[in-house]
Amino acid sequence: xxxxxxxxxxxxxxxxxxxxxxxxxxxxxxxxxxxxxxxxxxxxxxxxxxxxxxxxxxxxxxxxxxxxxxxxxxxxxxxxxxxxxxxxxxxxxxxxxxxxxxxxxxxxxxxxxxxxxxxxxxxxxxxxxxxxxxxxxxxxxxxxxxxxxxxxxxxxxxxxxxxxxxxxxxxxxxxxxxxxxxxxxxxxxxxxxxxxxxxxxxxxxxxxxxxxxxxxxxxxxxxxxxxxxxxxxxxxxxxxxxxxxxxxxxxxxxxxxxxxxxxxxxxxxxxxxxxxxxxxxxxxxxxxxxxxxxxxxxxxxxxxxxxxxxxxxxxxxxxxxxxxxxxxxxxxxxxxxx
Amino acid sequence: xxxxxxxxxxxxxxxxxxxxxxxxxxxxxxxxxxxxxxxxxxxxxxxxxxxxxxxxxxxxxxxxxxxxxxxxxxxxxxxxxxxxxxxxxxxxxxxxxxxxxxxxxxxxxxxxxxxxxxx
Amino acid sequence: xxxxxxxxxxxxxxxxxxxxxxxxxxxxxxxxxxxxxxxxxxxxxxxxxxxxxxxxxxxxxxxxxxxxxxxxxxxxxxxxxxxxxxxxxxxxxxxxxxxxxxxxxxxxxxxxxxxxxxxxxxxxxxxxxxxxxxxxxxxxxxxxxxxxxxxxxxxxxxxxxxxxxxxxxxxxxxxxxxxxxxxxxxxxxxxxxxxxxxxxxxxxxxxxxxxxxxxxxxxxxxx
Numbered sequence: 201x202x203x204x205x206x207x208x209x210x211x212x213x214x215x216x217x218x219x220x221x222x223x224x225x226x227x228x229x230x231x232x233x234x235x236x237x238x239x240x241x242x243x244x245x246x247x248x249x250x251x252x253x254x255x256x257x258x259x260x261x262x263x264x265x266x267x268x269x270x271x272x273x274x275x276x277x278x279x280x281x282x283x284x285x286x287x288x289x290x291x292x293x294x295x296x297x298x299x300x301x302x303x304x305x306x307x308x309x310x311x312x313x314x315x316x317x318x319x320x321x322x323x324x325x326x327x328x329x330x331x332x333x334x335x336x337x338x339x340x341x342x343x344x345x346x347x348x349x350x351x352x353x354x355x356x357x358x359x360x361x362x363x364x365x366x367x368x369x370x371x372x373x374x375x376x377x378x379x380x381x382x383x384x385x386x387x388x389x390x391x392x393x394x395x396x397x398x399x400x401x402x403x404x405x406x407x408x409x410x411x412x413x414x415x416x417x418x419x420x421x422x423x424x425x426x427x428x429x430x431x432x433x434x435x436x437x438x439x440x441x442x443x444x445x446x447x448x449x450x451x452x453x454x455x456x457x458x459x460x461x462x463x464x465x466x467x468x469x470x471x472x473x474x475x476x477x478x479x480x481x482x483x484x485x486x487x488x489x490x491x492x493x494x495x496x497x498x499x500x501x502x503x504x505x506x507x508x509x510x511x512x513x514x515x516x517x518x519x520x521x522x523x524x525x526x527x528x529x530x531x532x533x534x535x536x537x538x
Numbered sequence: 539x540x541x542x543x544x545x546x547x548x549x550x551x552x553x554x555x556x557x558x559x560x561x562x563x564x565x566x567x568x569x570x571x572x573x574x575x576x577x578x579x580x581x582x583x584x585x586x587x588x589x590x591x592x593x594x595x596x597x598x599x600x601x602x603x604x605x606x607x608x609x610x611x612x613x614x615x616x617x618x619x620x621x622x623x624x625x626x627x628x629x630x631x632x633x634x635x636x637x638x639x640x641x642x643x644x645x646x647x648x649x650x651x652x653x654x655x656x657x
Numbered sequence: 658x659x660x661x662x663x664x665x666x667x668x669x670x671x672x673x674x675x676x677x678x679x680x681x682x683x684x685x686x687x688x689x690x691x692x693x694x695x696x697x698x699x700x701x702x703x704x705x706x707x708x709x710x711x712x713x714x715x716x717x718x719x720x721x722x723x724x725x726x727x728x729x730x731x732x733x734x735x736x737x738x739x740x741x742x743x744x745x746x747x748x749x750x751x752x753x754x755x756x757x758x759x760x761x762x763x764x765x766x767x768x769x770x771x772x773x774x775x776x777x778x779x780x781x782x783x784x785x786x787x788x789x790x791x792x793x794x795x796x797x798x799x800x801x802x803x804x805x806x807x808x809x810x811x812x813x814x815x816x817x818x819x820x821x822x823x824x825x826x827x828x829x830x831x832x833x834x835x836x837x838x839x840x841x842x843x844x845x846x847x848x849x850x851x852x853x854x855x856x857x858x859x860x861x862x863x864x865x866x867x868x869x870x871x872x873x874x875x876x877x878x879x880x
Contacts (some may be wrong), residue, residue, distance in 0.1 A: 251836065352832070353655050353833060354655050354656070354800050354829035355826060355829040355830070356806045356808055356812070358752070358809060361748070362745060395736045396733035397737065444739070444743055447739065474745075545761075545765050546761040546764060547761060548764065549760050549765065550757035550760045552764075552818060553757060553761070553815040553817075555814075556813075556814030556817060557752050557753050557815065558753065560814060569850065570826065570854075572817050572818065573817065573822065573850060574853050577858035577861075578861045581861040581862050581865060585869070597768050597771065598767035598771050599765075599767075601785060602792060602820055603818045603820070604819070604823055608861075612861075615862040615865050615866030616866065619870045623870065624870055627867050627869070628863055630862070631863065637786040637789065638790060641789070643827075643847065645793055645794045646824065647831065647843065647847065649800060649831075650828055651835070654835075655803075
């Protein structure tokens with residue numbers, strides 16, 4: 201049997217499970233962003249006709265999974281497992297979506313790294329031969345996150361320049377053990393990094409060291425160089441966090457030209473988000489809409505997708521605790537030409 | 539007319555202090571901290587006799603900021619003591635500000651009932 | 658590994674920690690693992706010990722925990738200073754100007770309202786209270802329409818400090834939690850920010866009243 205664990209934290213999926221379908225559903229602000237025409241569905245408002253934002257977020261997650269299944273010609277009953285998570289207390293969006301799909305469900309919490317965490321676990325399950333098809337979903341919603349983590353939305357508070365805008369959107373992937381699609385070849389499971397940052401309005405600088413740690417470990421584990429990838433893209437460091445990561449990478453002697461960040465790509469600088477996007481939805485919708493397309497077109501042959509998560513809670517913030525952060529990465533390769 | 543200018547200038551300056559506190563201090567200061575800080579500071583300044591001159595000079599420029607609410611509380615407590623003794627110390631502040639507090643509760647409740655947050 | 662060995666290691670590490678160096682990654686990992694090992698061991702002893710011995714192990718464990726935290730500190734400080742250097746600058750000048758203009762304008766509006774009440778024959782106190790009530794109404798109304806938070810983004814303290822900002826804090830949280838019902842939602846959340854303001858304002862005013870009473874005690878009856 202081929203070796204499955206490489207180095208300290210990296211897994212090798214020699215059977216190369218594939219992402220056969222992916223879909224992204226976003227809110228109006230994301231729809232007006234630079235990637236606006238790539239999403240599968242752009243909602244007119246942030247309520248989606250629901251009474252609460254929480255319901256709206258759940259619907260976004262559900263719609264993205266349904267669309268991903270429909271694109272592949274599958275039904276929820278075809279899923280062997282469903283892995284999902286979001287930012288709300290007790291991951292209620294995922295729980296209600298799993299109730300709708302009625303598939304065997306494992307709830308995940310990795311904050312904004314949840315999509316990458318879900319892909320890692322889906323890869324493990326498929327590589328292990330425990331199933332044929334797995335659905336992975338995540339969602340976030342600006343207004344549900346604001347009221348849970350910061351202030352009521354209508355409070356006239358000023359957002360500092362380091363603040364990021366939580367992406368309103370849901371993203372889903374369908375992974376299959378056999379098939380054609382974007383290949384999942386490796387996953388690197390991250391460790392918690394806590395650099396003593398406690399400002400919940402500055403998650404970018406809290407998460408950058410976690411991203412660095414995972415990228416570094418990944419390259420060492422596989423004996424690869426940055427240049428082996430067409431793109432190394434982090435989840436939601438935002439403009440400030442991305443700048444910091446580049447600085448940290450440079451200090452360690454890595455080239456930084458191929459680094460990018462979903463939180464930087466998702467909004468236009470004049471959309472008044474300050475430091476860019478964040479949230480589970482951020483990396484998920486950029487992956488589902490933008491990165492998947494680039495991989496399918498062959499513009500990217502191989503990318504390293506690093507989901508970054510700030511694992512704080514509203515209570516830990518009030519108690520002045522520092523923010524533990526994590527980053528999980530997966531290697532995605534363009535479909536082989538057959 | 540002159541009073542309007544003074545109200546504008548004094549009110550603006552009082553707000554600027556809050557802005558400087560938020561932007562230039564390393565602490566994470568929320569709107570709630572600002573409001574609590576202004577009210578208690580207003581009470582203390584008023585008790586020391588430092589707030590009344592501001593009100594005399596700048597009118598609404600001193601009474602509209604939340605420190606003016608603190609001023610009303612302190613003056614209410616002092617007048618309460620003068621008219622009712624020790625009991626007035628307890629009730630005076632709230633009596634003097636009762637209109638504002640009641641208005642906040644009623645309008646708050648009404649607005650929250652009829653409007654939806656839009657974000 | 659015994660108690661004595663651990664105590665000595667703590668002392669040795671203390672000397673290292675006192676140098677405040679950022680340690681090399683390997684050295685750091687080694688020390689962290691050593692600390693984990695000692696912590697686990699001491700905890701195991703402590704769990705079984707009784708009386709004075711338990712106290713002793715407890716003290717030792719707290720020492721180890723303190724070192725665990727302390728060990729990471731130099732690295733954190735270096736990182737945070739890098740972050741601080743690269744952080745986007747707050748637009749302080751613009752913020753201050755906007756706070757001045759918006760705060761000033763709200764107070765100006767207050768003065769206009771006050772003047773109108775005074776001209777219509779209200780006594781000074783009543784006119785002041787009526788002005789506050791009207792401004793609270795305006796703040797609440799604009800919050801409901803969704804304009805006040807837009808103003809706040811630009812004006813900062815300029816729209817927080819005036820009494821309209823007080824109204825905004827009340828309405829915004831009450832409105833936000835409407836779906837949680839009228840008791841635990843609206844009713845309770847009305848006072849998320851207003852509560853502390855009223856609590857501490859009233860408390861300090863009572864203290865002021867008490868002090869005033871005792872200073873001038875000779876002049877007043879007790880009740």
